[in-house]
Amino acid sequence: MHRKVNKDFSPPILTIRNLFKSFSNNQILKNISLDIYKGEFLTLLGPSGCGKTTMLRIIAGLDQPDDGNILFHGNDITDLSPNQRKINTVFQNYALFPHMNVKENLSFGPKMSKMPKREIEKRILEMLELLKLNNYGNKRVTTLSGGEQQRVALGRALINHPDVLLLDEPLSALDYSLRLQMRFELKYLQKKLGLTFIFVTHDQEEALSVSDRIVVMRAGEILQTGTPEDIYERPTNIHVAKFIGQANFFDQQDKETSKNIKIMVRPEDILLYHGENLETETKTETKAADNHEYFKGQVVETNYLGKLFETLVVLENNEKILVSHFYEGASCNNHFQIGEDVYLTWKKNSEVILDDE
Amino acid sequence: MTSKKNNESRISRIFSFNNLSISLTILWPVIFVLIPFAILTTISFLVYDDVNFFKMQFTLENYKRLVKDDYLPVLLNSLVPSLITTIITLVISYPLTFFITRKFSKKTQKFLIFLVIIPYWTSSLLRSYGIRIILGTEGILNTILIHLKIISAPLEIIYTPTAVIVGFVYLLIPLMILPLYSTMEKLDSRLIEAAYDLKASKLQTFLKVIWPLTLPGVTVGSFMVFLPSMGMFYVADILGGAKSILIGNLVKGQFLEVRNWPMGATLNTLILVFLLLFLLIYKEKSHWGHK
Numbered sequence: 001m002h003r004k005v006n007k008d009f010s011p012p013i014l015t016i017r018n019l020f021k022s023f024s025n026n027q028i029l030k031n032i033s034l035d036i037y038k039g040e041f042l043t044l045l046g047p048s049g050c051g052k053t054t055m056l057r058i059i060a061g062l063d064q065p066d067d068g069n070i071l072f073h074g075n076d077i078t079d080l081s082p083n084q085r086k087i088n089t090v091f092q093n094y095a096l097f098p099h100m101n102v103k104e105n106l107s108f109g110p111k112m113s114k115m116p117k118r119e120i121e122k123r124i125l126e127m128l129e130l131l132k133l134n135n136y137g138n139k140r141v142t143t144l145s146g147g148e149q150q151r152v153a154l155g156r157a158l159i160n161h162p163d164v165l166l167l168d169e170p171l172s173a174l175d176y177s178l179r180l181q182m183r184f185e186l187k188y189l190q191k192k193l194g195l196t197f198i199f200v201t202h203d204q205e206e207a208l209s210v211s212d213r214i215v216v217m218r219a220g221e222i223l224q225t226g227t228p229e230d231i232y233e234r235p236t237n238i239h240v241a242k243f244i245g246q247a248n249f250f251d252q253q254d255k256e257t258s259k260n261i262k263i264m265v266r267p268e269d270i271l272l273y274h275g276e277n278l279e280t281e282t283k284t285e286t287k288a289a290d291n292h293e294y295f296k297g298q299v300v301e302t303n304y305l306g307k308l309f310e311t312l313v314v315l316e317n318n319e320k321i322l323v324s325h326f327y328e329g330a331s332c333n334n335h336f337q338i339g340e341d342v343y344l345t346w347k348k349n350s351e352v353i354l355d356d357e
Numbered sequence: 358m359t360s361k362k363n364n365e366s367r368i369s370r371i372f373s374f375n376n377l378s379i380s381l382t383i384l385w386p387v388i389f390v391l392i393p394f395a396i397l398t399t400i401s402f403l404v405y406d407d408v409n410f411f412k413m414q415f416t417l418e419n420y421k422r423l424v425k426d427d428y429l430p431v432l433l434n435s436l437v438p439s440l441i442t443t444i445i446t447l448v449i450s451y452p453l454t455f456f457i458t459r460k461f462s463k464k465t466q467k468f469l470i471f472l473v474i475i476p477y478w479t480s481s482l483l484r485s486y487g488i489r490i491i492l493g494t495e496g497i498l499n500t501i502l503i504h505l506k507i508i509s510a511p512l513e514i515i516y517t518p519t520a521v522i523v524g525f526v527y528l529l530i531p532l533m534i535l536p537l538y539s540t541m542e543k544l545d546s547r548l549i550e551a552a553y554d555l556k557a558s559k560l561q562t563f564l565k566v567i568w569p570l571t572l573p574g575v576t577v578g579s580f581m582v583f584l585p586s587m588g589m590f591y592v593a594d595i596l597g598g599a600k601s602i603l604i605g606n607l608v609k610g611q612f613l614e615v616r617n618w619p620m621g622a623t624l625n626t627l628i629l630v631f632l633l634l635f636l637l638i639y640k641e642k643s644h645w646g647h648k
Binding site for chain 1: 545547548550551552553554555556557558561565566569570
């Protein structure tokens with residue numbers, strides 16, 4: 001489904017080495033190192049204040065790191081100004097030039113790099129076509145809708161054919177349905193043009209849907225780097241498990257080291273049984289699934305979400321467990337009532353064992 | 358009964374706070390600006406009379422005199438100090454204000470702009486005398502320069518056009534800084550970053566992004582400095598001695614010394630026409646700013 005990044009054969013297009021950055025005694029980036037490969041859609045994901053935007057700005061050359069290097073095609077570009085890098089940025093609120101029309105915004109970059117007039121004209125037409133803005137060339141950008149401004153911002157960067165395109169939360173200002181649509185378009189454009197995208201977002205769903213590789217950041221550090229499946233199915237860290245999707249945790253002790261551990265299970269991997277049915281219905285299954293422990297609890301809340309049905313269960317030790325399954329109607333066997341006594345366990349091998357931090 | 362009640366409520370409606378305050382804001386400029394200007398313009402078409410100031414008799418003689426008596430070159434010359442003043446204040450204020458808006462926090466910015474405004478609250482007449490004390494032949498400036506052995510004989514600045522321009526720049530600079538500040542404060546620094554990101558040099562970023570986006574402030578500031586400087590005849594009197602003639606001095610001379618009201622009114626009308634022309638050009642040029 002997701003393209004495997006060919007790490008072992010091609011050298012990285014961009015290498016970030018031991019990056020440090022502070023703003024007035026506040027450490028924003030703490031020793032960040034990362035390789036970015038040609039043609040990949042890489043996402044920096046994390047809550048606000050995790051340093052992802054600062055990292056993007058340092059790659060663009062808009063901020064200088066306190067320490068560390070940026071290598072571009074193997075050459076150190078750390079000290080180069082933004083206009084000496086073959087990198088372009090799509091800014092968070094687009095930062096379109098309000099005194100120019102769409103065409104003037106698009107042609108700004110090519111004009112600055114002294115591209116021949118005929119080539120500029122050609123590229124403008126290409127961009128308007130690619131971004132479905134054909135009749136918008138002479139419109140003032142201030143009269144455009146959010147989605148249209150978004151496209152112009154994208155076109156203004158893409159028209160320069162950058163080796164790497166940086167996108168700083170480009171979809172966050174759009175409404176939900178437009179955001180979903182633009183996700184697909186971004187991914188399509190990236191594959192079609194074969195560009196390297198570095199995308200910054202705090203929206204984990206967005207990150208999962210567009211990325212070849214996700215870098216999860218927290219408080220200036222990289223927690224985990226991997227494909228969307230890696231990050232969701234096999235988080236290596238309790239914070240990653242919490243930040244990506246929803247997670248249930250069961251406290252336990254490691255049998256050998258007797259260290260405290262947490263067992264993470266996703267809501268869709270929880271099996272939920274009606275209390276009175278446990279004996280008859282599942283005993284046979286249970287024998288196969290050896291070692292499985294059952295937890296007793298009570299349903300305290302149900303949530304109908306259309307496609308999904310969520311059930312919130314409180315265990316005897318007061319832990320809350322979220323369960324979700326496809327909704328198959330109120331008469332279905334896995335429909336539960338508030339107040340009902342239930343038993344629960346998880347699908348075999350769906351659990352992830354994490355260190356308790 | 359009912360009709361009386363209706364009448365009362367109608368009266369109270371007419372004298373409601375809304376109506377009164379709106380009428381006042383309309384009446385004020387009508388009574389104190391529009392009507393006086395209308396009277397002056399009318400007088401400019403009347404005949405001079407040495408007893409009653411003017412006679413109720415229509416004439417175009419005053420306007421003919423503008424050309425015949427070589428008023429026009431004098432008028433144009435008198436624009437020069439105002440023009441130089443405007444350029445100097447702009448050259449000082451633009452980088453200064455830009456620096457203030459880019460390098461300081463919002464709170465510090467407000468404080469610095471406040472410092473710019475404070476002197477403006479003192480009468481400009483008093484401040485003109487203040488400048489005379491500084492620039493005088495035995496003034497503070499010369500005393501310091503001679504003590505520091507930078508010059509041996511005092512500079513003769515006072516009572517020259519230079520002194521008038523120094524005075525204008527000092528008196529009017531807040532009027533340039535304030536409109537500049539209001540446009541520069543709104544200038545999104547991400548637009549500047551976007552220009553760098555699109556490979557513009559510092560100079561290109563200034564010419565293509567910063568200057569066009571701050572132009573409304575430049576225009577308003579220039580008007581705010583240029584127009585009052587044409588009328589501040591007392592500054593020219595105090596600092597320029599008898600030598601410099603501004604439009605303001607010409608108008609004042611016609612009204613108070615020659616006592617030729619129709620001619621003074623004619624000069625005044627001419628300034629008014631200039632002003633309206635400027636405003637029209639500005640309105641034409643800045644249409645994009647108002648959507």
